[in-house]
Amino acid sequence: MGNRGKTVVITGATKGIGRAIAYRFAREGVNVAFTYNSNEKLANEIVEDLESKYGVKVRAYRLNILELDEFKPLFLEIDRDFDRVDFFVSNAMIYGRPVVGGYGKFMKLRPKKGLLNIYTATVGAFVRGAQESALRMQKVGGGSIVTISSTGNRVYMDNYAGHGTNKAAVETMSRYASVELGEMGIRVNAVSGGPIDTDALRAFTNYEEIKRTTIERSSLNRMGTPEDMAGAVYFLCTDEASWITGQTIVVDGGTTFR
Numbered sequence: 001m002g003n004r005g006k007t008v009v010i011t012g013a014t015k016g017i018g019r020a021i022a023y024r025f026a027r028e029g030v031n032v033a034f035t036y037n038s039n040e041k042l043a044n045e046i047v048e049d050l051e052s053k054y055g056v057k058v059r060a061y062r063l064n065i066l067e068l069d070e071f072k073p074l075f076l077e078i079d080r081d082f083d084r085v086d087f088f089v090s091n092a093m094i095y096g097r098p099v100v101g102g103y104g105k106f107m108k109l110r111p112k113k114g115l116l117n118i119y120t121a122t123v124g125a126f127v128r129g130a131q132e133s134a135l136r137m138q139k140v141g142g143g144s145i146v147t148i149s150s151t152g153n154r155v156y157m158d159n160y161a162g163h164g165t166n167k168a169a170v171e172t173m174s175r176y177a178s179v180e181l182g183e184m185g186i187r188v189n190a191v192s193g194g195p196i197d198t199d200a201l202r203a204f205t206n207y208e209e210i211k212r213t214t215i216e217r218s219s220l221n222r223m224g225t226p227e228d229m230a231g232a233v234y235f236l237c238t239d240e241a242s243w244i245t246g247q248t249i250v251v252d253g254g255t256t257f258r
């Protein structure tokens, strides 16, 4: 059975990987509920574009993943607009001022500020989004939850200790969730990306170097794209992935091995 008429909830789909995921699902006839934080105008443009291109229902909601109390009202709003929730993709990530003390060299890490924010935005947001989604998926007999991780939890990346540690944590959390949500027919997995060309990566102080070494290391001789990630996420939400749960799929162009 295809996914036409089902609903996906995606956090942070104004640009980059989240946006590509929204387009991938809409192309398959899936209705899309997605969140934005600061880019309301971009979000509204995406709603219009997806609805007119693919004839699906699309709505955008404001959500700050540092405010975990916002998840409950968010899903109540989604309930008013959509009749079901089948898929949840925990994608949004903080950057800029909230990560000061968390994005940097080990000796500069500040556990009470940046590090804690990254934990909230990575593990906390996954837990709250997955809990609210699971309550809805249970009503329709199951679903699929995907968290977006990064290979920076397996290989060293400059300044990435805070993010890398929390990506490892969210992968482990998704495996725990997969055990307990399995009885509701819900599969839970992670998609872990190597460097993907997005605004978030362009904000890295050593972006040009990362880009050059990624292309060098990749057996495919190129950077990763948001669409590369979206394909793996969508696959995990199809019947083709019906016995895949508690896993991490690595989308890295072969870079991690070299």
Ligand SMILES: NC(=O)c1ccc[n+]([C@@H]2O[C@H](COP(=O)([O-])OP(=O)(O)OC[C@H]3O[C@@H](n4cnc5c(N)ncnc54)[C@H](OP(=O)(O)O)[C@@H]3O)[C@@H](O)[C@H]2O)c1
Residues within 6 Å of the ligand: 011, 012, 013, 014, 015, 016, 017, 018, 035, 036, 037, 038, 039, 040, 063, 064, 065, 066, 090, 091, 092, 093, 094, 095, 148, 149, 150, 151, 192, 193, 194, 195, 196, 197, 198, 199, 200, 201
């Ligand atoms: N780029 C990479 O190399 C790479 C590799 C592996 C994994 N990842 C992961 O992929 C995911 C997406 O990254 P990306 O590169 O696509 O990032 P991006 O292009 O910078 O997009 C980030 C998204 O998160 C939203 N966001 C920012 N701050 C937020 C907040 N406080 N509350 C809620 N939403 C917020 C943004 O919304 P607004 O635009 O409305 O502010 C935007 O939609 C992240 O989990 C990241 O760790 C990235």
